[in-house]
Amino acid sequence: MSLKIGIVVSRFNEEYTEALLQSTLKELKGKAVTAVVRVPGAYEIPLQVQRLARSKKFDAVIALGVIWQGQTSHAGEIGRAVTDSLMRISLETSVPVIHQVLGIKSDAEARARTMGKKLNRGIEAAHAALEMATVNRSKIIFQKGI
Numbered sequence: 001m002s003l004k005i006g007i008v009v010s011r012f013n014e015e016y017t018e019a020l021l022q023s024t025l026k027e028l029k030g031k032a033v034t035a036v037v038r039v040p041g042a043y044e045i046p047l048q049v050q051r052l053a054r055s056k057k058f059d060a061v062i063a064l065g066v067i068w069q070g071q072t073s074h075a076g077e078i079g080r081a082v083t084d085s086l087m088r089i090s091l092e093t094s095v096p097v098i099h100q101v102l103g104i105k106s107d108a109e110a111r112a113r114t115m116g117k118k119l120n121r122g123i124e125a126a127h128a129a130l131e132m133a134t135v136n137r138s139k140i141i142f143q144k145g146i
Helices: 014-028 042-055 074-093 107-114 121-137
Strands: 003-010 032-039 060-068 097-104
Touching (some): 003 121, 014 032, 014 060, 014 107, 014 121, 032 121, 042 060, 042 074, 042 097, 060 074, 060 121, 074 097, 097 107, 097 121, 107 121
Parallel strands (some): 003 032, 060 097
16 A cells, blocks of 8 residues: 655744655655645745645645744734644645644754654654654444443
8 A cells, every 4th residue: 555645844943844744755665655845934835735625636745844933913813824724734635734834932943853862753743743644544333332
């Protein structure tokens, strides 16, 4: 069974988003066919995720981005809008959308979550996409008494 995974990645904060993308691609290598769409920033991610999900060519779509949490509410508003949109897209299309648009507070946190081994969200995104794509393709079996 060949899985197809779409990835939408923000160029903003490119040092970190590129690290996320490379970790994701490395983890998916040999396990899934991937397509990558790059967008300017996190706010632009949902539109392209929606386009990929509606195409019905992908078993799952991964959203990768980094939002710096600052002194104003702007980052929180962007994060909430992206999160709500990604969930809606997944529910409306029945295509799993893996949300790894990260809210980051420091350079150390950004490096740990995008470049590290233990908390690398790119690796986690790949694992979640593969698992959800497989679950989504499987038949639902009903058992009596459950």
